[in-house]
Structures are given as structure tokens and as C-alpha cells.
Amino acid sequence: MARKYIDCRECPSDVNCTVALSADSDSELLEAAVQHAVSVHKHADSPELRAQLKSLFHDGTPPVEAPRA
Incomplete structure (x- = not known):
């Protein structure tokens, strides 16, 4: 099983979030x-939000x- 991550630094936000999350499964990382x-x-938690987040996963x-902007 390959580790996956998502990094808030890739998305501009009003709070300049620097959180990055990683997990060994897509489902754990998505939650x-x-x-x-x-x-x-x-x-708001929605199917659209979940799809968008999942599209930002990296191996x-x-x-x-x-990451560079």
C-alpha cells in the first residue's frame, strides 16, 4: 500500500493554511x-467537496x- 498525501499549501486560502495530511489509504486520507x-x-461536506479533495491527492x-504557486 502506497502512502498518499494532500497539502493545503497548494490551494490559496484566506488563512494561509500550512497543513499537510498523509495516510496509507485513500479512504482514511479523504476522511x-x-x-x-x-x-x-x-x-460544507458534500460529494463535490470529496471529489475535489480526492483529485488533490498525491503519492x-x-x-x-x-509547493510553488
Whole structure:
């Protein structure tokens, strides 16, 4: 099973979020990402949000340096 991650630094936000999440399964990462998006970024949990988040998954682990904009 390959590690996956999602990195908030890739998406501009009003709070300049620097959180990156990683997990060993898509389902675990998706649940953590949805919880973060809802609680921190005030998004509504929806099928569209879940699809958008899943499209931002990467293989591996998050880089130490922020991704270039």
C-alpha cells in the first residue's frame, strides 16, 4: 500500500493554511481531509467537496518546502 498525501499549501486560502495530511489509504486520507476542510476552512461536506479533495491527492509524503504557486 502506497502512502498518499494532500497539502493545503497548494490551494490559496484566506488563512494561509500550512497543513499537510498523509495516510496509507485513500479512504482514511479523504476522511481526514474532509474533517479539516469543514472545521478549519468552513466548507460544507458534500460529494463535490470529496471529489475535489480526492483529485488533490498525491503519492508519497508531503515535501518539507511549500509547493510553488
